[in-house]
Amino acid sequence: ETGVTQTPRHLVMGMTNKKSLKCEQHLGHNAMYWYKQSAKKPLELMFVYNFKEQTENNSVPSRFSPECPNSSHLFLHLHTLQPEDSALYLCASSQELAGGRRKETQYFGPGTRLLVL
Amino acid sequence: AQKITQTQPGMFVQEKEAVTLDCTYDTSDPSYGLFWYKQPSSGEMIFLIYQGSYDQQNATEGRYSLNFQKARKSANLVISASQLGDSAMYFCAMRENTGGFKTIFGAGTRLFVKA
Numbered sequence: 001e002t003g004v005t006q007t008p009r010h011l012v013m014g015m016t017n018k019k020s021l022k023c024e025q026h027l028g029h030n031a032m033y034w035y036k037q038s039a040k041k042p043l044e045l046m047f048v049y050n051f052k053e054q055t056e057n058n059s060v061p062s063r064f065s066p067e068c069p070n071s072s073h074l075f076l077h078l079h080t081l082q083p084e085d086s087a088l089y090l091c092a093s094s095q096e097l098a099g100g101r102r103k104e105t106q107y108f109g110p111g112t113r114l115l116v117l
Numbered sequence: 118a119q120k121i122t123q124t125q126p127g128m129f130v131q132e133k134e135a136v137t138l139d140c141t142y143d144t145s146d147p148s149y150g151l152f153w154y155k156q157p158s159s160g161e162m163i164f165l166i167y168q169g170s171y172d173q174q175n176a177t178e179g180r181y182s183l184n185f186q187k188a189r190k191s192a193n194l195v196i197s198a199s200q201l202g203d204s205a206m207y208f209c210a211m212r213e214n215t216g217g218f219k220t221i222f223g224a225g226t227r228l229f230v231k232a
Contacts (some may be wrong), residue, residue, distance in 0.1 A: 031218060042121075043162075043208065043222040056218055088160055094219070106220060108125060108162035 003027045005093050012115045013081065021076040021112050023091030028051035031096045032074040033106060034066060037088040049074060050096055080117045088113050120144075121211050121222035126229030130199045131231050137184070138194040138226045147216040151192040154184065156225070158204040165207075172183060194227075204230045 004025045013019050025032060034046040048056035049068040063085075065077040074091055092106040120143040130136035135149065153165040168176045168183045176183040184193040196203055206227050212220040 033218070042224050043210075045219055045221075048218040050218065058219075090160075090162060092162070105164050105167055107164060108154075110162040111162075113160065 003092055003107050004091060006089075006109035006112050008112060009110060010113045010115075011117065013078070014117055015081060015083070017081075018077070018079040020078065021089055021091075021114075023074040023076075023109055025072055025074075025091075025093035025107075025109075027093055027095070027107060028095035029073050029095045029107075031094045032068060032071070033092040033094075034074065034076050035090040035092065035108075037090060037111070039087075043090070047076075078114075081114075083116050086114055086116045121209055121221055121223035123209055123226050125226045126224075127227045127229065129229045129231060130196075130203075132201060133198055134177050135195060135197045136199055136228065138196070138207050138209075138228065140192045140194065140223060142192060142209070144190075144211065144213055146213035146215050150212045150214070151183070151185070151198050152210040152212070152220070153192075153194045154208045154210065154222075155203075156208060158205070162208070166194070179230070199230045201230050201232060204228060 002066050007022045031050045033048050036044045045058050046060045047066040052068050067075040088111045090111045091109040094104045094106045122141045130154045149170045155163045155165055159208045161232050163219050166176050166181045166183050168185045182195045182199045206225045208225045209223040
């Protein structure tokens with residue numbers, strides 16, 4: 001089983017649809033992330049969950065709603081998206097050390113290519 | 118504020134030769150980590166190499182090495198003996214140890230390996 005999996009790999013949706021992206025990590029990590037990668041823009045952090053608690057919300061519009069039921073699964077619920085939300089959505093996980101000490105490497109999934117029509 | 122700069126949008130290298138991908142960064146935090154990732158056309162971000170700000174020696178991982186010059190705030194990636202499969206986007210990233218969980222990424226460099 002590969003380290004971080006994402007489904008679906010490709011998604012086309014209309015602006016009135018509701019869909020969800022799923023991420024699962026098999027690495028025993030305690031932190032999970034959602035990133036957005038748009039064409040010609042650097043990777044943007046959207047959300048971070050550490051021990052299932054959301055620790056960062058990087059000014060993401062409310063039409064994106066994350067959910068982290070346990071430390072192995074992360075969802076991104078999508079509703080009433082806009083065409084500019086079309087992008088590659090990447091999930092990542094890492095094993096964070098306690099006490100704010102040195103942070104660890106993030107491992108990424110293959111991403112979901114989203115097209116909003 | 119933390120910042121990552123990759124000034125080379127695209128690079129060409131002949132197969133079997135070495136290539137250096139540039140990365141400069143800016144931070145006021147004395148403790149930070151620097152990362153390089155490879156992103157093939159399939160989309161997955163593949164971790165290549167890590168350098169901690171207090172590490173005394175430059176990091177190496179197989180054909181990848183990181184030329185870390187702390188005073189100049191540069192963390193260039195050197196790929197030795199380039200292979201056709203090295204053709205991809207390469208991203209430099211940084212994470213401040215006092216900055217929570219936020220990792221910032223550069224704009225990337227697209228590497229083309231010629232046969």
